[in-house]
Amino acid sequence: MRDEIRNTIATKAWARWTVLAIVSFTMMAGYVVAKEMSPLQFMLEKATQDGGVGWTSGEFGIFAGSRGFFNVFLLMLFVGGIILDKMGVRFTGILSCVLMLTGAAAVYGVITYTSPDPMWNVPLLGTIKRQVALAALGFAFFGIGYEMCGITVSKVVVRWFSGKEMALAMGLQVAMARLGTALALNFSLPIALNWGLPKPLLIGVFCVGVGLIAYLYYCTMDRRLDKEQGKQDTTQGDDEKFHFSDMKITIKNPGFWLITLLCLFYYSALYPFLDFATKLMISKYGVEASLAGAIPSILPYTSIVLTPLFGAWFDNKGRGATMMVIGSVLLTITLFVFAMPLNSSWIAVTLMCVLGIAFSLLPAALWPAVPKIVPMKQLGTSYSIIYYIQNIGLMLIPVLIGKVLERNTVGEQVDYTLSLIIFGVIGVCAIVTATLLLWMDRKRHYGLESPNIT
Numbered sequence: 053m054r055d056e057i058r059n060t061i062a063t064k065a066w067a068r069w070t071v072l073a074i075v076s077f078t079m080m081a082g083y084v085v086a087k088e089m090s091p092l093q094f095m096l097e098k099a100t101q102d103g104g105v106g107w108t109s110g111e112f113g114i115f116a117g118s119r120g121f122f123n124v125f126l127l128m129l130f131v132g133g134i135i136l137d138k139m140g141v142r143f144t145g146i147l148s149c150v151l152m153l154t155g156a157a158a159v160y161g162v163i164t165y166t167s168p169d170p171m172w173n174v175p176l177l178g179t180i181k182r183q184v185a186l187a188a189l190g191f192a193f194f195g196i197g198y199e200m201c202g203i204t205v206s207k208v209v210v211r212w213f214s215g216k217e218m219a220l221a222m223g224l225q226v227a228m229a230r231l232g233t234a235l236a237l238n239f240s241l242p243i244a245l246n247w248g249l250p251k252p253l254l255i256g257v258f259c260v261g262v263g264l265i266a267y268l269y270y271c272t273m274d275r276r277l278d279k280e281q282g283k284q285d286t287t288q289g290d291d292e293k294f295h296f297s298d299m300k301i302t303i304k305n306p307g308f309w310l311i312t313l314l315c316l317f318y319y320s321a322l323y324p325f326l327d328f329a330t331k332l333m334i335s336k337y338g339v340e341a342s343l344a345g346a347i348p349s350i351l352p353y354t355s356i357v358l359t360p361l362f363g364a365w366f367d368n369k370g371r372g373a374t375m376m377v378i379g380s381v382l383l384t385i386t387l388f389v390f391a392m393p394l395n396s397s398w399i400a401v402t403l404m405c406v407l408g409i410a411f412s413l414l415p416a417a418l419w420p421a422v423p424k425i426v427p428m429k430q431l432g433t434s435y436s437i438i439y440y441i442q443n444i445g446l447m448l449i450p451v452l453i454g455k456v457l458e459r460n461t462v463g464e465q466v467d468y469t470l471s472l473i474i475f476g477v478i479g480v481c482a483i484v485t486a487t488l489l490l491w492m493d494r495k496r497h498y499g500l501e502s503p504n505i506t
Contacts, residue, residue: 150197151198
């Protein structure tokens, strides 16, 4: 790859950092929509006359987990990975943006223009409100594009930054995504309280639309790179074209599966926790509803600063596998402390700051580690497998936690202890997996402990 990009637009610093800014903004827009409903759980569960729609905690959990329905049950992430490796980053990126825009618009339309009743009997999910089922359907369509965009942006960064500041670039891309999460957590609930429940959803639709326009501009730069490399298609050259037969090399690689499992456990503990964190601040720590989203937003704001710094460290000093172990340990300790009967809001703020460090350490090392284990020509499909396994957790855990909270709610009082212990146990699984990955790196010499800049 390094030889291919010599004397092309990708060797110019301004060009590759412009590319990073564009695709990072597009991904950030997706993260806004992905988390904009999380702070609204408080309002969604209010009665209609109080400005809500009367959902239950279990129904909110179904909606939160629905983002992965099609990706898991219809294998759409596998399809997306194959499309990416076959058709290239331009076609796949545009397709993913269109799917995100369609899904986000559908969720907005359902919440704005439909009533919660009547009740529908949905296979596997039981009897739920029609509005919940339709919103979940729209969110599932959004999820196809959202995850497809994630693997596409990852391949774009590898394509433009291979042999250069790749971990820093991925760290900055993650930081921009975290900014989207932080904005959603911070402002969705205040906007909804002041201007009505649908307004933050409409803002999310607008953001994804702008992201699509930005990605179209990126495509002009990528087309120029292909032209300068003497290509007439969107693939990476004959030696980097995808073949199904090559996947057996990746599938037989234990390091690939350890990274996949680590991604599953880490994000299954962290993202569903964020889905329920705003109401946790209200119910357990007594934070005012208008400020409740601000404390969970500490986590992404912290990672905005730290993820690029940790990425730069990985580029220059290495120690990627060690970073993943430390990040998993911090995540697990913090979740177990959240489960303790300590109800001070200052404790919640402190724990979120520590969780922000974990939220920065592991992703800064995990995503740049994948190209060290997987060849470029299999990268899209490999990322799709990782995201697919991750989506199983992101689909099932919110549904489980929603049911647990429903059974541990008496009137206005919610007991979060069991749900937080479940998150902590998942964190323990992440520690074990990260430790095994560190051991496997020393045995197989993947280079996870080595710097990225050569």
